[in-house]
Amino acid sequence: xxxxxxxxxxxxxxxxxxxxLSMEAGHQQEADIWRKRFDEDYRRSCFSLVLTRFPGxxxxxxPAVKDLKNGKYKLLIDCLVQAEGLQSRIHALExxxxxxxxxxxxxxxxxxxxxxxxxxxxxxLLAFDAIALSKLLGRAPQVGKIIHGKNFRxxxxxxxxxxxxxxxxxxxxxxxxTGSPPQLFLNKHCGICEFQETCRRAAIEKDELxxxxxxxxxxxxxxxxxxxxxVAQLSYTYRPRRLHRHSIARIAKYDPALKALAIxxxxxxxxxxxxxxxGQPAVYLDVEGLPEDDFYYLIGLRIKCGDSYLQRSFWANxxxxxxxxxxxxxxxxxxxxxxxxxxxxxYETVFLKRMxxxxxxxxxxxxxxxxxxxxxxxxxxxxxxxxxxxxxxxxLKDIASFLGFQWSEPRSSGLVSIAWRYGWESSKDPxxxxxxxxxxxxxxxxxxxVADTVAILCCGQSETRESNRVVHTETLKAKTSYRFGVNEFxxxxxxxxxxxxxWDYQRDKIYVRSDKRLRRLSKxxxxxxxxxxxxxxxxxxxxxxxxxxxxxxxxxxxxxxxKAVYDIKFGPSGVRRWVVNYSFNRYRCSQCRATFVSQHxxxxxxxxxxLLAYLIYQIIELQIPQLSVAExxxxxxxxxxxxxxxxxxxxxxxxxYQDASNAILQNIVNGRLVHADETSVNIQGKRAFVWxxxxxxxxxxxxxxxxxxxRVHDLLREFRGVLVSDFYTAYDSIDCPQQKCLIHLIRDxxxxxxxxxxxxxLRELLREFALLLRPIIESVDKFGLKTRFLRRHKLxxxxxxxxxxxxxxxxxxxxxYQKRFKKYRNKLFTFLDHDGVPWxxxxxxxxxxxxxGLRNVIRGSSSDKGIQEYLTLLxxxxxxxxxxxxxxxxxxxxxxxxxxxxxxxxxxSRRR
Numbered sequence: 001x002x003x004x005x006x007x008x009x010x011x012x013x014x015x016x017x018x019x020x021l022s023m024e025a026g027h028q029q030e031a032d033i034w035r036k037r038f039d040e041d042y043r044r045s046c047f048s049l050v051l052t053r054f055p056g057x058x059x060x061x062x063p064a065v066k067d068l069k070n071g072k073y074k075l076l077i078d079c080l081v082q083a084e085g086l087q088s089r090i091h092a093l094e095x096x097x098x099x100x101x102x103x104x105x106x107x108x109x110x111x112x113x114x115x116x117x118x119x120x121x122x123x124x125l126l127a128f129d130a131i132a133l134s135k136l137l138g139r140a141p142q143v144g145k146i147i148h149g150k151n152f153r154x155x156x157x158x159x160x161x162x163x164x165x166x167x168x169x170x171x172x173x174x175x176x177x178t179g180s181p182p183q184l185f186l187n188k189h190c191g192i193c194e195f196q197e198t199c200r201r202a203a204i205e206k207d208e209l210x211x212x213x214x215x216x217x218x219x220x221x222x223x224x225x226x227x228x229x230x231v232a233q234l235s236y237t238y239r240p241r242r243l244h245r246h247s248i249a250r251i252a253k254y255d256p257a258l259k260a261l262a263i264x265x266x267x268x269x270x271x272x273x274x275x276x277x278x279g280q281p282a283v284y285l286d287v288e289g290l291p292e293d294d295f296y297y298l299i300g301l302r303i304k305c306g307d308s309y310l311q312r313s314f315w316a317n318x319x320x321x322x323x324x325x326x327x328x329x330x331x332x333x334x335x336x337x338x339x340x341x342x343x344x345x346x347y348e349t350v351f352l353k354r355m356x357x358x359x360x361x362x363x364x365x366x367x368x369x370x371x372x373x374x375x376x377x378x379x380x381x382x383x384x385x386x387x388x389x390x391x392x393x394x395x396l397k398d399i400a401s402f403l404g405f406q407w408s409e410p411r412s413s414g415l416v417s418i419a420w421r422y423g424w425e426s427s428k429d430p431x432x433x434x435x436x437x438x439x440x441x442x443x444x445x446x447x448x449x450v451a452d453t454v455a456i457l458c459c460g461q462s463e464t465r466e467s468n469r470v471v472h473t474e475t476l477k478a479k480t481s482y483r484f485g486v487n488e489f490x491x492x493x494x495x496x497x498x499x500x501x502x503w504d505y506q507r508d509k510i511y512v513r514s515d516k517r518l519r520r521l522s523k524x525x526x527x528x529x530x531x532x533x534x535x536x537x538x539x540x541x542x543x544x545x546x547x548x549x550x551x552x553x554x555x556x557x558x559x560x561x562x563k564a565v566y567d568i569k570f571g572p573s574g575v576r577r578w579v580v581n582y583s584f585n586r587y588r589c590s591q592c593r594a595t596f597v598s599q600h601x602x603x604x605x606x607x608x609x610x611l612l613a614y615l616i617y618q619i620i621e622l623q624i625p626q627l628s629v630a631e632x633x634x635x636x637x638x639x640x641x642x643x644x645x646x647x648x649x650x651x652x653x654x655x656x657y658q659d660a661s662n663a664i665l666q667n668i669v670n671g672r673l674v675h676a677d678e679t680s681v682n683i684q685g686k687r688a689f690v691w692x693x694x695x696x697x698x699x700x701x702x703x704x705x706x707x708x709x710x711r712v713h714d715l716l717r718e719f720r721g722v723l724v725s726d727f728y729t730a731y732d733s734i735d736c737p738q739q740k741c742l743i744h745l746i747r748d749x750x751x752x753x754x755x756x757x758x759x760x761x762l763r764e765l766l767r768e769f770a771l772l773l774r775p776i777i778e779s780v781d782k783f784g785l786k787t788r789f790l791r792r793h794k795l796x797x798x799x800x801x802x803x804x805x806x807x808x809x810x811x812x813x814x815x816x817y818q819k820r821f822k823k824y825r826n827k828l829f830t831f832l833d834h835d836g837v838p839w840x841x842x843x844x845x846x847x848x849x850x851x852x853g854l855r856n857v858i859r860g861s862s863s864d865k866g867i868q869e870y871l872t873l874l875x876x877x878x879x880x881x882x883x884x885x886x887x888x889x890x891x892x893x894x895x896x897x898x899x900x901x902x903x904x905x906x907x908x909s910r911r912r
Contacts (some may be wrong), residue, residue: 001082001085001086001087002085002086002087002127002170002173002174003087003088004018004087004088004089004129004132006020006021006173007124007125007128007169007170007173008121008125008591010169010172010173011121011124011125011169012121012187012189012193013185013187013189013190013193014172014183014185014195014211015177015182015184015185015195015199016189016195017173017176017180017183018181019065019110019195019198020062020346021173021176021177024195024198025221026193026195026196026197026198027196027197027687028194029191029196029411030411030416030419031191031192031194031413031415031416031418031566032192032193032194033440034416034419034420034423035192035417035419038114038419038422038426039114041426042112042114043112044146044843045152045544046091046092046112046152047060047077047078048076048108048868049152049542050077050092051075051077051145053075054074054075054362057073057074057075058073058074058075058076058077059072059073059075059077060076060077060078061077061080062079062081063076063079063081065136065592067410068093068107068136068137069137071095071106072201073095073097074094075092075093075095075301076090076092076107077090077091077092078090078091078092079092079093081129081132081133081136082132082136083135083136083395084134084135085525086128086131086132086135086170087132088128088129088132088133088811090109090110090111090129090132090133091109091110091111091112091129092109092110092111092112093107093108093109093110093133094107094108094110094145095107096108096691098264100116100642103519105461106137106139106141107133107137107445108130108143108144108145109126109129109130109133109141109144109145110144110145110146110147111126111144111145111146111147111149112146112148113126113147113148113149114148114149115147115148115149115292116148116149116150116292116293117292118146118148118150118155118293118761121164122146122148123157123246124162124165124166124169126144126146126162127159127162127163127165127166128158128166128170129144130144130159130163131163131166131167131170133873136855138332140157140163141159142159142734143156143158143159144156144159145157148216150293154375156644161271164574167899168851174372183627184199184202184206184208184210185208185210185217185220186200186201186203186208186210186211188201188416190276191413191415194346196765202904205471206230207230207231207232208225208229208230208231209224209228209229209230209231209234211231211390211392212231212234212259212260212392212393212395213395214254214256214392214394214401217258218365218367224434228276231260231263232260232264232884234256234257234260235257235260235261235263235264235265237257238255238258238260238261239300240256240473240474240476243553250541252271252272252385252386253385253451254384254385254627254846255271255385256815256879258271258473259388259405261388261390262388262389263390263392264805264814265390265471265582266390266469266680267470267471268387268388268389268390268457268469268470268471269387269388269470269471269473269901270338270386270387270388270457270470270471270472270473271385271386271388271472271473271474272386272687273686273687273706274382274383274386274387274454274457274458275382275458275706275707276377276379276382276451276454276455276458277455277459278304278340278342278451278452278455279338280304280305280306280340280598281303281304281305281336281337281340281480282304282339282340282342282448282451283301283302283303283336283339283340283342284301284302284303284304284342284343284444284445284447284448284451285299285300285341285342285343285345285348285444285447286300286318286343286348286440286443286444286447287299287300287343287347287348287351287643288300288417288421288436288439289347289351290418290421290422291418294352295316295319295322296316296322296325297315297316297322297354298313298314298315298316298325298436298437298440299313299314299325299326299329299442300313300314300437300440300441300443301313301314301329301332301444302441302444302445302447302448303332303336303339304448305336311441311444313330313440313441314328314329315433319442320382322358323359324360326358326359328357328834330365330369332676333372334368338375340375340376340377340379341372341375341376342376342377342379342447342451343376343379344378344379344380344396344447344450345378345380345396346378346380348374348376349373349378352369352372352373352376353373356369356370356373360469369779377846379447379450379451380394381456382454382458383399383450383454387454387457388471389402390402391757392664394449395720396440396443396446396447397446400447400450403449403450403453405449407446407447408438408440408442409438409439412435412439415439417436417439420435420436420439421436424436427430427730429786431873457470458623473555474685474686497842500563504839522528522845524720531577533566533577533638534579534826535564535579535580535581536569536577536578536579536580537578537579537580537581538580538581538582538583539580539581539582539583540583540584540600541582541584541585541598543585543598544587544596544598546584547587547589547591547592547594547595547596549589549592549596550589550591550592550594552590552591552592554588554589554591555587555588555589556587556588556590556597557585557586557587557588558585558586558587558588559585560583560584560585560586561583561584561587561597562581562582562583562584563581563582563586563601563604564579564580564582565579565580565581565582565604565605565606565607565608566579566606566607566608566611566639567579567580567607567608567609567610567611568608568610568611568614568637569610570610570892574623575614575636577637577638577639577691578608580608582601582604584597584598584601585597585598586598588881596640605652607639607641607645607649609892609894610828610892611633611639612649612653613647613888613891613892614888614893615629615633615646615653615654616649616650616653616873616891617887617888617891618632619646619650619873620854620870620873620874620877621877621887621888622855623854623856623857624857625857626643626646626647626650627643627646628640629646630643630646631643633646642766650869650870650873652867652892653873654868654869654872656874657872657873657876657896658872659878659896660896660897660898661700661872661875663897663899664698664699664700664875664876664879664898665693665700665715665875665896667695667698667899668693668694668695668698668700669715669716669718669719669798671695671698672695672721672722672836673695673696673719673721673722673724673836673837674693674694674695674711674716674719674721674722674723675692675693675694675695675724675725675841675843675844675847676691676692676693676712676724676725676731676841676844677691677692677725677841677844677845677847678690678691678707678722678728678847678848679848679851679852679855679906680707681703681855681858681860682859682860683859683860683862683864683867684861684862684863685860686705688704688705688706688864688867689703689704689705689706689707690702690703690851690855690867690871691703691704691711691712692844692847692848692851693716693844694844694847694878694882695843696843696882697879697882697883698879698882698883699874699878699879699882700875701847701851701872701874701875701878702715702871703864703867703868703871705864707730708730709730709731709733709734709807712730712734713733713734715827716734716736719734719736720833721736721737721738722736722737722738722739722834722837723736723752724738724740724741724828724837724838724840724841724843724844725738725739725740725741725841725844726740726741726744726771726841727740727741727744727745727820727824737830737834738827738830739828739831739837739838740824740827740828740837741828741840741841742773742828742839742840743840743841743842744841745828746769746770746773747818749762749765749766750766751771751818752813752817753766756811756813756841758811761809761810761811761814762811762813762814762817765817765818767812768800768803769800772796772797772800774798775793776790776793776832776839777794777839779793780839785831785836785837785838786835787832787834790831790832791833792833793829794829794832797829797832801825804818804821804822805822847878850877851871851874852879854870854874858870862905876890876898879898882897883902885898885902885905
């Protein structure tokens with residue numbers, strides 16, 4: 001007999017229906033017990049309500065079939081109907097009057113649903129009642145009714161397509177009795193199912209894919225079609241993606257295969273560079289509510305300020321007190337300066353936005369609440385696709401339990417808390433309230449545990465890394481069948497055949513046997529490099545007169561030594577190879593018997609300073625790859641120089657000009673104006689950042705692993721001039737007058753207007769701002785950046801802001817710009833009060849473009865040390881450009897101070 005309970009179980013889970021059919025016994029969950037109790041209470045309330053409408057014309061129970069067919073009673077309550085293998089306990093049957101167009105003189109089913117919202121499951125259950133009734137009476141009703149919610153609203157449901165869908169489900173349930181059991185699939189209903197432990201145990205034994213809560217039925221079906229049926233099998237399909245130049249900036253996507261790998265290896269996997277820090281004071285927020293009633297009854301806060309904690313819980317007895325606990329929540333937060341709200345999941349995000357819409361009327365409070373919402377952090381958004389814990393779900397309870405946190409009631413959950421709340425509303429039992437308050441406070445504490453762990457993982461200082469429990473996916477080696485390198489064959493014969501197919505092997509071993517010219521070229525050359533070139537100049541080192549060890553003058557010549565330095569020489573008509581041979585003596589002391597070489601010989605390098613200057617000029621200013629530079633030197637001057645030697649020369653040059661770079665930085669900090677900007681760079685798969693500080697004549701680059709502003713704050717700690725920058729917030733807290741780039745603001749306004757061409761308020765705001773700026777820019781073009789000509793425009797700026805403050809905009813985009821103008825009121829027009837301060841940041845952007853060209857050449861192959869060397873040399877190169885002198889000529893002079901070279905250059909220019 002197919003009952004209503006089995007049909008409802010099938011709608012929730014096919015496995016549950018199969019277990020009910022086989023009469024399996026399960027352990028009933030607390031949430032399900034409460035749910036059934038509330039549903040029964042609601043039905044009794046509905047029974048009482050409908051009985052008052054039909055006094056003396058109703059019947060409680062199951063009447064005779066004859067009375068049903070004759071329509072003896074106007075209303076039937078709790079009627080059991082069974083026929084042709086179907087059985088349903090119909091909540092109520094109402095006889096339709098003769099005035100109705102359909103089902104006149106016949107019964108239609110009524111169903112009582114406690115929820116405020118009617119789901120498709122409720123309609124299907126009503127259709128099942130109608131089919132069971134039609135089997136008994138021989139005629140199917142066309143409509144039914146659902147009474148639902150606290151106000152007992154009545155909704156008419158027309159069956160139509162619902163009848164066909166219900167019959168198909170009945171056929172599928174019937175097939176289960178004769179066929180194999182359905183595929184096990186864990187879903188959201190498991191939280192209140194009596195077979196939860198049985199099914200989960202079976203799923204873990206079989207390693208079912210449905211253990212991963214984020215995988216849908218369609219995704220699991222797709223994996224089954226590929227032959228992947230277990231979590232372990234799925235874990236082997238993960239392939240670390242290769243990081244391209246722009247891939248770091250893309251939004252990361254959740255990868256079930258990486259989650260499966262974390263579970264299999266029992267490690268924490270991190271992909272990309274998640275950014276998260278716990279601020280002070282940190283406010284851990286957890287909210288409990290009744291989604292069906294759209295009612296929030298409990299707000300939990302755990303506030304950490306320094307080493308002290310404050311735990312607060314705001315409880316609402318009914319919906320009328322919701323505003324009270326919201327105001328208490330805001331009052332508590334107002335006692336702290338710039339609190340950082342941290343929560344887990346979107347439920348609290350929706351809560352903050354809805355409470356703001358419902359109860360915030362004051363404009364100042366609305367502004368502060370908006371700032372709180374904007375600064376709040378959904379921790380799940382940080383961990384979802386970038387931090388993979390070895391847990392089957394990304395729920396707070398699973399992750400916190402993995403990290404060692406324990407709840408006082410292990411079976412507590414969101415569904416159970418809803419049941420406790422409904423139980424408290426009906427009984428006012430204080431023990432239920434205590435359980436809810438404890439559960440909410442423990443959720444806040446668990447959230448703190450997870451947040452602290454994620455912050456440690458994001459900053460890369462986790463102690464668990466030492467125990468090999470944290471793995472960054474960028475360190476994993478990508479496995480693909482398409483790769484460069486030596487192939488590995490399972491048979492030695494294949495290795496031999498493959499080796500004979502290489503290009504150099506065939507050219508050197510095969511083709512030379514049939515080509516005389518190739519045979520002649522393949523013969524090795526015996527000439528060494530130091531004997532290959534004629535000596536252009538010989539330098540004799542002075543003779544020594546005493547032993548450096550014992551200071552005795554009784555020394556004897558003990559041989560003659562030579563050292564060749566390979567260099568180039570710039571002439572009026574070109575560049576030529578230049579080899580200098582240094583000749584010096586070797587000595588032996590007659591007194592202490594020590595041997596030593598001449599102390600007067602200079603520090604001799606293999607390659608000379610002019611060649612070094614030429615190499616650095618090509619690498620830094622011409623931005624030629626090091627491999628191409630090595631080929632250039634070999635082809636033009638026949639020096640046997642390869643990429644490794646070019647790299648060593650770059651390191652040598654960076655050491656030589658480090659002091660010059662530091663002097664440039666010092667000049668910038670001591671000046672009256674600084675332009676600042678930053679850009680990202682790929683360092684061996686890791687995302688890092690390169691910053692630039694520049695004025696009108698000096699440029700200084702530096703490198704940081706993160707985009708935090710700590711380094712730029714340290715460098716500009718003593719700076720007291722004007723800082724020109726974009727709107728990145730890291731610059732805002734620097735203690736000096738600031739000018740924000742108006743070009744950035746204009747671009748943003750223009751881009752948003754293109755996206756919203758029919759936003760008249762945005763168009764009007766942009767027009768007013770353009771009318772304000774045009775006369776100012778005309779004055780700059782005419783008189784330059786002189787405040788005595790620019791300060792007259794301050795009155796127009798004040799009038800613009802007065803109009804902006806008074807207006808109330810309907811457009812969300814314009815409202816955001818209104819807040820932006822207000823926030824940077826003192827930083828948008830600073831150039832009107834200072835001489836020589838530009839209104840844009842093009843100076844720094846131009847310097848960033850120079851690094852961007854070099855970044856395209858490096859292509860992520862450099863290391864942390866290597867990028868620092870590049871930036872040292874690039875700082876000197878761009879400073880030479882900004883000062884209007886040749887970078888190559890500066891390198892050739894051998895000077896280490898750019899200012900000294902510029903002064904000498906200016907003196908020569910004046911003499912001419």
